[in-house]
Amino acid sequence: MAIDPDFLDELDRFDAALDRETAAVRQGEQQSPRVGEGLTFSDYRRYSPGDDTRLVDWKLFARTEEYYIKQFEEERNLTVHVLLDSSASMDYGDGESHKFEYAAKIGLGFCYLTAEEHNDFRFSTMDERSERLDTGRSNRGEVLGLIDQVNDLRPEGEADFETVLEAYADRIRSRSLVVVLTDCLDEPERIESGVSALARNEVDVLLVRVMAPDERDPDVVGDALFADPESETTRRSYFSQSLADTYRSRLDAHVDEVNERVTALGGDHVLVDTGDEYFDSFASVWLG
Structure with a gap:
């Protein structure tokens, strides 16, 4: 990974711009x-x-x-929990469109501005289990340390939303916002089960689904070999226009079903395209 800490300075200017813009309307x-x-x-x-x-x-x-x-x-009456999907499927995309890096920056941005708002944060990665990376200081130095840790990570393994989120929910003891950053490559009912475990008591859930441009609109024509990065299984297929249309239809249906299940539980679901400018995506997630 290659996340540059300088984006935190840009976040300061971004936050200040939001202050000025809103002050003009709401004073x-x-x-x-x-x-x-x-x-x-x-x-x-x-x-x-x-x-x-x-x-x-x-x-x-x-x-x-x-x-x-x-x-x-x-x-400090609110704790923001950031759960970053670090499974193998997140290791996709080039440059600034890389899913894991893009999602990590959104999560780190949440931590940084949460600390600026005088609230606490927790930052963890998740695949088959969750692993907490922060030390509980909830300040800029903590975020800088997290950037170093994230840059040393390589996404691998499989994600188990249901098991991981249910186990994580048992550790929440205060009013909280849980931000889950993932590509949602699991069955909708398993995602729903995990979110349901989180969305209780004084816990709000924000599911941020990251998707690379090539995932939404594959640039594939003709005979192709498709690989599942988590199970390492492969499948050869002729990617015709009709198959591309079927793929997009099934993807849209999955996005819609996950959205319906999450919002029915009182959570928020935001779809983020890693091809978009980072601060545009961050604003859509941060402001709701």
Whole structure:
């Protein structure tokens, strides 16, 4: 893998741009509806030169003609759990369209902005089981360390959504958002079973399905050898136009069925094309 940590600086500018854009409409600070700000109002103090004027309480000024600054205290009341599919099928795509790398950047971006919002995060990979990679610090240094770890990983093995998500659900002890980044190459009912185990109590589930452009529209003509990266089985077939149409129809049906099952459980399902610009995809996931 080759994830460049510089994308975190771009995330800062991206987040600031969202703040400005939303402030113009709502006169308020942009918050992700998925994460929230993680700050609670504490008290007022008099304005001092150099203070952020955005924190001035203008309604209080209208009553008192005095400038007061709102003070807040951190409230880490939400934990964001990122589960990144590291099975062999995620090792697909070229360059910035590589599924595992693209999904990892979305997950790492979630962790980074979650920490900026003064909330906690957990970051794990999953195939036949889940493996936690973070150390619980929930800060920028933690995210940088995670980037190094992810860059050393090579996706392999098979994904077992039902078993892994059910086991992970048993370890959640607080109000949480669980972000699952995967290509969803499993039976819809098994994905539903795993999501169902997560979507209980105060747990929200966001299933982010990553798909490479060649998966949606295979650039294959004629006789071809298809390989399953997880089971390593192969199948030779003549990829005609009619077979391509059948493939797309079955893929669309799978996407729709997974979407219906996840949303019926109260979860969110977002389809991400790795051929799209990263920050466009991140915005669609972060903002909902």
